[in-house]
Amino acid sequence: MANQTKLFNPDRPKSQDISWCPGCGNYGIRNELMDVLEEMQYKPNEVAIISGIGQAGKMPHYLNANGFHTLHGRSLPIATAVKAVNPALEVIAVGGDGDMFAEGGNHLLHTIKRNPNITVIVHNNQVYGLTKGQGSPTSMTGMKTTTQPWGVYDEPLNSIALVISQGCSFVARTFVGYKDETKEIIKNALLHKGFSYVEIFQPCVTFNKINTYKWYKDNTYFLHDHDVTNKNDAILKAFENDPFPLGIFYINKDKPCFDDHLPPYKESNEPMYKREPDFDKIREKIASKRG
Amino acid sequence: MATFNVVLGGAAGQGINTTEEILTKVLKQSGFNIFSTKEYMSRVRGGINTTTIRISSEPVKSYAETIDVLVPFTSGVVNWCRDRMSENTIILGEERLREETDGNISFIPVDAEEMAKNLGNKLFINTILSGLLCGLFNADKNVLNNVVRENFEGKGESIAQKNADAALEGYKKGEMICKEYNLMFDVRQDPSVDKKVVMNGAEAVCLGALNGGCNFVSFYPMSPATTVAVELVNLAEDMGIIVEQFEDEIAAVNASIGAWFGGGRGFVTTSGGGFALMCEGISLAGMAEMPLVIHLAQRPGPATGLPTRTAQGDLNLALYAGHGEFPRILFVPSDISEAYDLTTKSFDLADKYQIPVIILTDEYLVDTYYNVESPNVSKKIDRHIVKMDKAYKRYALTENGISPRGVPGYGEGVLISNGNEHDEYGDTTEDADLTTVMQDKRMNKLHLLKKEVLAPRFFGNEHYDVLLISWGSTFDTVKSIVKKYQHLAMLHFSQVYPLADISSYLKRADNVIAIEQNNTGQFADLIQRELCFNIDKRILKYDGRQISEEFLEKELSEKGVL
Numbered sequence: 075m076a077n078q079t080k081l082f083n084p085d086r087p088k089s090q091d092i093s094w095c096p097g098c099g100n101y102g103i104r105n106e107l108m109d110v111l112e113e114m115q116y117k118p119n120e121v122a123i124i125s126g127i128g129q130a131g132k133m134p135h136y137l138n139a140n141g142f143h144t145l146h147g148r149s150l151p152i153a154t155a156v157k158a159v160n161p162a163l164e165v166i167a168v169g170g171d172g173d174m175f176a177e178g179g180n181h182l183l184h185t186i187k188r189n190p191n192i193t194v195i196v197h198n199n200q201v202y203g204l205t206k207g208q209g210s211p212t213s214m215t216g217m218k219t220t221t222q223p224w225g226v227y228d229e230p231l232n233s234i235a236l237v238i239s240q241g242c243s244f245v246a247r248t249f250v251g252y253k254d255e256t257k258e259i260i261k262n263a264l265l266h267k268g269f270s271y272v273e274i275f276q277p278c279v280t281f282n283k284i285n286t287y288k289w290y291k292d293n294t295y296f297l298h299d300h301d302v303t304n305k306n307d308a309i310l311k312a313f314e315n316d317p318f319p320l321g322i323f324y325i326n327k328d329k330p331c332f333d334d335h336l337p338p339y340k341e342s343n344e345p346m347y348k349r350e351p352d353f354d355k356i357r358e359k360i361a362s363k364r365g
Numbered sequence: 366m367a368t369f370n371v372v373l374g375g376a377a378g379q380g381i382n383t384t385e386e387i388l389t390k391v392l393k394q395s396g397f398n399i400f401s402t403k404e405y406m407s408r409v410r411g412g413i414n415t416t417t418i419r420i421s422s423e424p425v426k427s428y429a430e431t432i433d434v435l436v437p438f439t440s441g442v443v444n445w446c447r448d449r450m451s452e453n454t455i456i457l458g459e460e461r462l463r464e465e466t467d468g469n470i471s472f473i474p475v476d477a478e479e480m481a482k483n484l485g486n487k488l489f490i491n492t493i494l495s496g497l498l499c500g501l502f503n504a505d506k507n508v509l510n511n512v513v514r515e516n517f518e519g520k521g522e523s524i525a526q527k528n529a530d531a532a533l534e535g536y537k538k539g540e541m542i543c544k545e546y547n548l549m550f551d552v553r554q555d556p557s558v559d560k561k562v563v564m565n566g567a568e569a570v571c572l573g574a575l576n577g578g579c580n581f582v583s584f585y586p587m588s589p590a591t592t593v594a595v596e597l598v599n600l601a602e603d604m605g606i607i608v609e610q611f612e613d614e615i616a617a618v619n620a621s622i623g624a625w626f627g628g629g630r631g632f633v634t635t636s637g638g639g640f641a642l643m644c645e646g647i648s649l650a651g652m653a654e655m656p657l658v659i660h661l662a663q664r665p666g667p668a669t670g671l672p673t674r675t676a677q678g679d680l681n682l683a684l685y686a687g688h689g690e691f692p693r694i695l696f697v698p699s700d701i702s703e704a705y706d707l708t709t710k711s712f713d714l715a716d717k718y719q720i721p722v723i724i725l726t727d728e729y730l731v732d733t734y735y736n737v738e739s740p741n742v743s744k745k746i747d748r749h750i751v752k753m754d755k756a757y758k759r760y761a762l763t764e765n766g767i768s769p770r771g772v773p774g775y776g777e778g779v780l781i782s783n784g785n786e787h788d789e790y791g792d793t794t795e796d797a798d799l800t801t802v803m804q805d806k807r808m809n810k811l812h813l814l815k816k817e818v819l820a821p822r823f824f825g826n827e828h829y830d831v832l833l834i835s836w837g838s839t840f841d842t843v844k845s846i847v848k849k850y851q852h853l854a855m856l857h858f859s860q861v862y863p864l865a866d867i868s869s870y871l872k873r874a875d876n877v878i879a880i881e882q883n884n885t886g887q888f889a890d891l892i893q894r895e896l897c898f899n900i901d902k903r904i905l906k907y908d909g910r911q912i913s914e915e916f917l918e919k920e921l922s923e924k925g926v927l
Contacts, residue, residue, distance in 0.1 A: 085691060086781075086792055087788070087790070087792070088788055088790065088792030088793065088794060089790075103535040112890055118751075118776055118779050119773065119776070119777060119778065119779055120774065122627070125622070125785075132793065133900075134781055134783075135781065135783075135792045135793055137389070138779055139777065139778075139779055140773035140774075140779045140781075140782070141722070141779070141782070141791070142623075142626050142653070142781075142782040143781070143783045143784060143785060143791075143793070144619070144649060144653075144784055145645055145646070145649050146616065148645075148646070148649075149615075149621040150616075151583075151619045151623065152619050152620065152622060152623030152626070153613075153623065154620060154622070155581065155583065155619075155620040155621065155622075155623030155624040155626075155629070155631065155741055156621065156623045156626055156773070157627070157629060158581065158607050158609075158624065158627070158629070159580070159581055159623075159624050159627040159628055159629030160628055160629075160772075160773065160774055161667070162629045162774060163627070163773055169551060180612050180613060180615075180616070180618055181612065181615075183612070184611070184612035184616065187588035188609075193723070208778075218890060229909035234758045259381075276832045293675045309888055336607050337601050337602045337604075337605050337606065337607065338580065338605045338606065338607060340605075344630040345623075345627075345628055345748060345774060346580050346581070346627070346628050346630070347627075347628030347629070347772045347775060349574070349580065349605075350578075350745065350746065351575060351579075351580070351604075351743075351746060352576050352605065353576075353742050353744065355603065355604060356572060356575050356576055356604075356742050357742045359572060359575075359603075359604075360562055360572060360601065360739055360740060360742065361562070361564055361739070363562035363564050363568065364392065364560075364561075364562055364563070365390050365393070365512075365563065
């Protein structure tokens with residue numbers, strides 16, 4: 075688990091005891107994320123990692139940055155609010171396929187619609203890891219799991235098509251094995267103003283014997299000559315699954331951003347914790363009730 | 366005490382709200398004490414809704430249901446209100462409604478429709494009736510003119526003038542009726558009214574929240590809590606606060622938790638069904654030691670129940686919401702002034718102790734308004750946050766269990782908040798000893814909260830035989846009965862959890878009677894659990910209607926204590 079970064083590498087006692095399985099794809103995501111943050115010259119106190127539950131949800135513990143390990147599926151409304159009360163923070167939500175497509179599916183839809191200026195990193199390993207091998211919304215048809223021992227009968231959720239169809243303003247998918255490309259995508263996602271969706275294929279070495287490192291290498295390719303501003307092209311690419319395209323599918327820089335509509339920041343970007351309520355105005359509001 | 370109950374009844378969409386608004390404004394500005402409460406159906410058009418307006422020489426905050434003057438705007442209202450009429454009730458209505466009236470009720474025909482038509486538009490009916498009622502109570506004619514003009518000024522001078530004319534016609538009609546039928550509504554003006562403000566419970570909660578430093582509001586619409594959200598939305602631009610309608614209550618509660626994590630002061634407003642969805646988030650606040658303020662406006666359940674009616678049925682829900690064990694505070698404002706004060710206080714206590722604070726109101730309190738003393742505005746907010754240095758530990762073990770709370774970006778350090786059991790840094794642990802330490806640390810705050818419990822309000826005879834125990838919005842109604850009977854006393858709670866120790870009060874009474882708006886007596890059960898005192902006499906009302914003076918008197922009489 076070599077990594078070059080120091081700044082985002084924590085020295086807290088429990089953060090040394092990483093509970094991911096040896097070989098887990100999450101290590102790569104963590105290292106790539108730490109590299110990107112350092113390369114982009116963020117300081118740890120300028121970043122907030124808001125995670126859900128599952129193996130991916132443990133991310134805040136293995137980073138030196140502000141973190142909130144929340145509930146299953148709920149990271150997105152929390153991340154939206156964190157950014158809303160302090161626009162200077164770089165807010166990154168982290169979760170797995172269960173977090174984002176099952177328990178938190180409604181939040182994903184509405185965060186796309188709301189378009190806050192945050193990034194979500196979805197660790198997609200096509201299985202439930204922490205709870206030991208149940209099928210996930212992206213498990214492939216026919217895959218035998220702890221709870222679908224006869225094989226998953228239905229089709230996996232097409233997350234990329236889903237988020238593009240809803241007009242997500244930045245949509246990308248990558249595979250953790252491609253380090254440089256993944257870092258580049260995360261960098262672009264952080265720079266994008268609006269809700270950036272980054273899905274990372276990441277092998278579960280313990281419970282998913284189908285979607286292995288080799289499988290992802292053999293069954294993916296990077297998009298080339300693809301116009302990221304063309305939603306129709308993006309949607310067509312999203313339906314390809316043999317092999318699965320990787321890269322940036324779609325960017326819409328014109329989608330209205332939630333944070334731009336928040337009344338407190340019309341004049342100043344000062345975070346909420348530094349502000350005092352306007353007591354004179356409250357007095358005025360009360361006085362207006364004399365009628 | 367001269368207090369009159371005027372009831373306006375009509376179909377949804379008929380405009381009784383306009384009549385009510387003009388009438389109460391004019392009466393208040395004329396120096397009369399006013400009180401208004403409504404009961405309405407969960408529909409946008411049709412049905413029957415009524416508004417009860419109490420007009421008095423003295424401040425009036427209690428609910429009485431007997432009608433002095435009924436103004437039916439449509440057929441069916443008289444029948445809907447039948448149980449609320451006495452032989453002294455007067456009905457003022459169109460001639461065609463006379464046949465709906467019992468022989469022993471006075472019916473006075475009012476041809477408002479004809480008058481409106483003569484003035485050029487049947488829409489004037491509402492203004493005419495406002496004027497008419499102002500005439501009955503001898504309100505200030507100039508005030509009437511001004512209020513009506515103000516009300517319609519957005520619609521152009523011509524319409525404003527015509528409405529002012531219509532109001533004056535109505536006023537004259539009111540005076541004529543008094544003369545012709547020898548009626549006398551003798552309400553004196555009260556000079557103290559002028560300085561008072563008129564607010565409903567929802568407005569009080571909103572202003573109290575702002576005064577508590579609320580700057581982030583997350584909600585999903587649900588009656589009767591939506592009023593609070595709408596009011597805050599309308600204040601958002603001017604106050605520079607964030608108000609967002611989320612996709613569901615789960616998102617709403619978590620967003621507020623996120624706002625507190627990020628350094629804001631989040632506020633959630635909901636009703637029982639929405640609150641039920643928030644239980645998981647409340648538990649997260651408990652474990653992560655995140656402040657959280659939730660307003661829960663109660664309505665009858667289970668499930669969708671009666672969406673627009675009132676109840677006190679969610680005490681247990683609020684008390685036990687969330688898996689696992691963690692401390693919390695439950696406030697139950699007794700009146701509109703307290704809805705403001707306790708909402709302000711909730712923000713401070715949530716922050717100070719890093720716990721969920723739940724404010725339980727109900728449909729009745731949220732929708733009722735009357736004139737109250739202008740509430741106090743704070744001078745500053747006590748911010749219970751610290752600047753983080755590099756060695757910062759979010760869950761540092763301290764003597765009293767409260768770990769100084771940082772926010773991201775404030776100082777060089779970072780914080781790790783966690784919904785999993787954690788060490789002092791906030792990193793997940795499975796350690797048995799540490800788990801025990803952390804559970805105790807969180808629960809220790811309950812002992813601190815107990816030291817800050819709001820004492821219940823005692824009212825009545827010090828040497829009482831009968832002690833009434835009540836909570837929340839029934840305060841003034843119970844008090845009005847205690848005032849009337851010398852041997853009664855009451856102990857009224859504005860905080861139900863942690864519970865104040867009232868054992869000594871309970872033991873002194875021959876009879877203790879709990880008064881609640883639910884089917885089982887949830888608060889009496891809580892007293893039994895906490896204080897080992899069984900209150901077996903309970904007056905319970907759970908039909909979606911607020912306990913009235915008349916109801917309470919009758920029930921007490923049936924219990925043989927009057």
